[in-house]
Amino acid sequence: MNFDLAIIGGGPGGYTAADHAAKNGMSVVLFEADLLGGTCLNRGCIPTKALLHSSEAFHSFHSTPGVKAENVSYDFAAMHEYKANAVGTLRSGVEKLMKGDKVTVVNAFAHVTACSEQGVTVEAGGETYEAAHLIVASGSVPSVPPIEGSKLPGVYTSNDLLENGGKDLKSLIIIGGGVIGCECASIYLNLGAQVVILEALDHILPPMDREIAQRLTMFFKKRGASVNASCKVTAIEGEPGNMTVHYTDKAGKEQTCTGEGVLIATGRRANVVGIFPEGQGPESERGALVADEAGKTSIPSIYVIGDAKARNIQLAHVAEAQAKNAVAAILGHELPVDMNVVPSCIYTSPEIASVGLTEDECKAKGIAVKAKKLPTGANAKCVIEQSESGYVKIVTDAASGKLLGAQLVCPRATDLVSEFALAISHGMTAEQIASVIHPHPTFSELVSQVCEI
Ligand code: NAI
Numbered sequence: 001m002n003f004d005l006a007i008i009g010g011g012p013g014g015y016t017a018a019d020h021a022a023k024n025g026m027s028v029v030l031f032e033a034d035l036l037g038g039t040c041l042n043r044g045c046i047p048t049k050a051l052l053h054s055s056e057a058f059h060s061f062h063s064t065p066g067v068k069a070e071n072v073s074y075d076f077a078a079m080h081e082y083k084a085n086a087v088g089t090l091r092s093g094v095e096k097l098m099k100g101d102k103v104t105v106v107n108a109f110a111h112v113t114a115c116s117e118q119g120v121t122v123e124a125g126g127e128t129y130e131a132a133h134l135i136v137a138s139g140s141v142p143s144v145p146p147i148e149g150s151k152l153p154g155v156y157t158s159n160d161l162l163e164n165g166g167k168d169l170k171s172l173i174i175i176g177g178g179v180i181g182c183e184c185a186s187i188y189l190n191l192g193a194q195v196v197i198l199e200a201l202d203h204i205l206p207p208m209d210r211e212i213a214q215r216l217t218m219f220f221k222k223r224g225a226s227v228n229a230s231c232k233v234t235a236i237e238g239e240p241g242n243m244t245v246h247y248t249d250k251a252g253k254e255q256t257c258t259g260e261g262v263l264i265a266t267g268r269r270a271n272v273v274g275i276f277p278e279g280q281g282p283e284s285e286r287g288a289l290v291a292d293e294a295g296k297t298s299i300p301s302i303y304v305i306g307d308a309k310a311r312n313i314q315l316a317h318v319a320e321a322q323a324k325n326a327v328a329a330i331l332g333h334e335l336p337v338d339m340n341v342v343p344s345c346i347y348t349s350p351e352i353a354s355v356g357l358t359e360d361e362c363k364a365k366g367i368a369v370k371a372k373k374l375p376t377g378a379n380a381k382c383v384i385e386q387s388e389s390g391y392v393k394i395v396t397d398a399a400s401g402k403l404l405g406a407q408l409v410c411p412r413a414t415d416l417v418s419e420f421a422l423a424i425s426h427g428m429t430a431e432q433i434a435s436v437i438h439p440h441p442t443f444s445e446l447v448s449q450v451c452e453i
Helices: 012-023 038-043 045-063 076-100 158-162 179-190 210-222 316-331 359-365 380-384 413-425 430-434 445-452
Strands: 002-008 028-031 104-106 110-116 119-124 127-136 140-142 171-175 194-198 226-228 232-239 242-248 254-259 261-264 268-270 302-304 344-346 352-356 369-375 391-397 403-409
Touching: 002 012, 002 119, 012 028, 012 038, 012 076, 012 127, 012 316, 028 119, 038 045, 038 076, 038 158, 045 076, 045 158, 045 179, 110 127, 127 316, 158 179, 171 179, 171 242, 171 254, 179 194, 179 210, 179 344, 194 242, 194 254, 210 226, 210 352, 210 403, 242 261, 302 316, 344 413, 352 413, 359 369, 359 391, 359 403, 369 445, 380 445, 391 413, 391 445, 403 413, 413 430, 413 445, 430 445
Parallel strands: 002 028, 002 127, 028 104, 127 302, 171 194, 171 261, 194 226
Antiparallel strands: 110 119, 119 127, 140 268, 232 242, 242 254, 344 352, 352 403, 369 391, 391 403
16 A cells, blocks of 8 residues: 555654645555554543643632532542543544544554665555655653662553553652653642652752742642652562652652652653664664654654654654644645744643743853743732742843743643743744733733733
């Protein structure tokens, strides 16, 4: 069977590429060994947000002024059923999209048997497929460090907490205070569980501004979590329901903590194992495929997008943007998406978001900047909803006044950040944002308010 384009992986990168290619008149075959939707839809962004929704509602019973509710409880199985329904609804949307686009979806593991500048041969489910181009969108898998006991029952990855009914734990030790660690901490804290976070670096959420990490650490501690940075986990032992983690704390002292389960959330690694014949695939780096801005690898007929790409930001919206650019590059069009402005969002309570450069990054690059910071206590909606004391900070170029970056710790930060992304992408100044009327009272006023001060 001959196609213009073969795609390996049916996550946000893969199905977006298939949709764009098909809408541009290409014949497309998409290989997916598991379920359409990939990590994001089946065991990542979407299930965590569904569980956050339920767990936040549960928590709000205890924290909303004037609400008196006795014997409020949660039904863990029902929460997971609702999450599975939400995932199912969205997955069937992707299936319908592929059907409508007349994309041939092959539900089998695909491996390349031959590749050259002219195209690729792919085998899957006992059939052979030829295509002029291949996009590898095979995503990533949890990366588990070689800690003694890390394979024991009772030690989980985020997949285990999100799939097959999850784990109803009253206490959880989280190794790795990154995005997954912090979002899972929020879910379990909302449900009243005891949470311990053990982070190797000197603050949680290492790529984020240190100040954001300090705020989140404070919020977690207020909720009763134990947040430990600069610690080295040495061993895990025990059985499900009674696990012990041994670690060395930042003072070099040996410590232990106990919990019903242990989550390992120490990052994810590219998932390209078994796709190319030994020694024949594109150039790779630490197991991920190396590519240029458009996603083109060292073999010109092969592109890579999303988590399988080396030195990539592992985010669903980055994979989607790269999908649009890779398809455009294959078609010989200009790249449609600006990859210089990438918002990152963390769905903790309150939410966290960041886009563009931080003040420290500007200093390190020698860019003279002005920084403005607005505490959320100045916003009517934040006062009404009694949100935690967060802030919105912007960084502007001292000479031109153009917005270079924004960091937000506030309700709806993950939505508000897009206004800043748009402004940065189009070279707008803070004054230009402030000149646009923002409705009152709204969280969106945080955007205009910080630009006014
Ligand atoms: P991550 O890279 O965000 O965080 C891993 C953390 O584990 C780091 O803070 C690291 O210093 C720490 N760590 C590594 N080894 C350790 C050890 N032995 N002991 C203690 N700490 C250790 O990775 P994470 O959280 O697993 O997420 C994977 C990817 O998925 C990330 O790239 C993330 O951006 C993406 N993701 C994005 C979400 C979002 O956009 N809201 C949600 C969930 C995941």
